[in-house]
Amino acid sequence: MKDKPKISILVWNLSTNDGFIRASLLEKALHKLGCEVEIIGFLFDKELYRAIPSEAQLKTVEGGNYPGFFKSINKILKLIDGDIIYAIKPQVASFGVALIKKLSSKKPVIVDIDDWELSWYGGDAWDYKPSLKQLAKDILKKDGVLRIPYHPLYIKWMENLVKRADAITTHTSFLQKRFGGISVPNGKDTALFDPAKYQPEESRNRYGLAEYRILMFPGAPRPYKGLEDVLIALDKLNQPDLKLVIVGGSPYDNYDEELRQKWGRWIIKLPNYPADVMPDVVAAAHVIVVPQRDTPETRAQFPLKLTDGMSMAKPVLSTRVGDIPEILGDTGYLVEPGCPEQIAEQIQLIFQDLDAANERGKKSRERCVEKYSIEAMASTLKSVIARL
Structure with missing residues (x-):
């Protein structure tokens, strides 16, 4: 050899x-x-x-x-x-x-x-x-x-x-x-996904998101990924400037269209982007949401959306499913799976002190570089x- x-x-x-x-x-x-x-x-x-x-x-x-x-x-x-x-x-x-x-x-x-x-x-x-x-x-x-x-x-x-x-x-x-x-x-290409290279306000302007507080899901919606729990949480909070931005949509079925029909007022849909554009898209988020539900499929998964957010020093809101608590350590915001009430509470907590949440996001990037690069x-x- x-x-x-x-x-x-x-x-x-x-x-x-x-x-x-x-x-x-x-x-x-x-x-x-x-x-x-x-x-x-x-x-x-x-x-x-x-x-x-x-x-x-x-x-x-x-x-x-x-x-x-x-x-x-x-x-x-x-x-x-x-x-x-x-x-x-x-x-x-x-x-x-x-x-x-x-x-x-x-x-x-x-x-x-x-x-x-x-x-x-x-x-x-x-x-x-x-x-x-x-x-x-x-x-x-x-x-x-x-x-x-x-x-x-x-x-x-x-x-x-x-x-x-x-x-x-x-x-x-x-x-x-x-x-x-x-x-x-x-691993994540942390040289490409480097927050120092991007300006969040400029990114939000570029993608038409400047007026909103952005919860971003950079992936394909599926029922087990728990987006319905986030949308129910947004119903409970009822704050019009909070939006769930879904990047890419589902290539498998019309599930994202079903979500839009029921919760359209909370959803902004962005198209697929090439891999080298995704850091600029993620830069536009205030929070990355990965609300996995607890199923046999999700227990086996490592959601790439976690390291999208971690590498870009974003606050990450996720659930205690599979390896997610270990991946995030103490740098994320965790709730029980299938609990919209807890998601609503954490969203309020993050935006009550966004500076503190962003500091946690910086620690999340350090963890990503060390363990998941x-x-x-x-x-x-x-x-x-x-x-x-």
């Missing part, structure tokens, strides 16, 4: 954002170690996800359903030439491909687990017990569910094979306890790569 190996990072689907953000953070950290890095992945919807930067250097292969997907696997195997294969998520299209490549090349495989994939289908309670007739339909019919490479049955198989990897990285304690390996929490990721990954 070379001192500075080449790493092939496999992403199961580059047509979504599900995996690319984690891959790009790992890429930056590995670059800091002097490694050569390539990102390779399938396009199941034929096009790159719109938020992936156009300048990103990627190798892609068109995905699809079985049996045609076997040809796609053969194509992508020929593109993998790294000394180490780094599979993002226990999916057939990433970890499964990596294990196949390992059989022929003997190259070591790392699997990265940044979500409990099976939790989206009910977790350990999910099972597949079809009749013989149903099994035949699921395999043989053109629209049979087992023709889909990311069916939960295959995810379950891949999770059972995680121990076949030469190394495992995770990014929350929940995932580490479940799958083992080394914890590599998501790209440099911190690189320091941990150094031992993983050296061992391989």
Whole structure:
């Protein structure tokens, strides 16, 4: 093995954002170690996800359903030439491909687990017990569910094979306890997300937010992310200059539109922005809100919105779910999940002494630089790569 190996990072689907953000953070950290890095992945919807930067250097292969997907696997195997294969998520299209490549090349495989994939289908309670007739339909019919490479049955198989990897990285304690390996929490590019480079008032003017006190959620709304609790809190406070700014909206469904129909007077919607513009957008916030509800999915997650706010020295209002209390330490504002009353109280507390809240935000940035920066990721990954 070379001192500075080449790493092939496999992403199961580059047509979504599900995996690319984690891959790009790992890429930056590995670059800091002097490694050569390539990102390779399938396009199941034929096009790159719109938020992936156009300048990103990627190798892609068109995905699809079985049996045609076997040809796609053969194509992508020929593109993998790294000394180490780094599979993002226990999916057939990433970890499964990596294990196949390992059989022929003997190259070591790392699997990265940044979500409990099976939790989206009910977790350990999910099972597949079809009749013989149903099994035949699921395999043989053109629209049979087992023709889909990311069916939960295959995810379950891949999770059972995680121990076949030469190394495992995770990014929350929940995932580490479940799958083992080394914890590599998501890092933030704290040189890009540096509050010293931005003027909050100018940013608020730029995005039409100058008249308001801004609670910002820089991500895609989903029911388990708890935005309804913030909006109920705003109903209780009934202060017209308080606004919840949602950046990007949901690429999955019309949930954000449902929120607007019910609570439109509190919501300002901003479009998606490229990664290099996001620090300027976050600079416009007075408070970053990450009101996760307590579900199997959220217990396994490290919400990137936390480090968006922390790195930009913003007060962060979040909930006691999963690793969030550990991530924020004593630098954030924490409430119980699903408690709009507590959220309303904390919003009042923050704005009663915004100077004190901003001082807490500065401590939050210091914590982010120390524990959740790209440099911190690189320091941990150094031992993983050296061992391989």
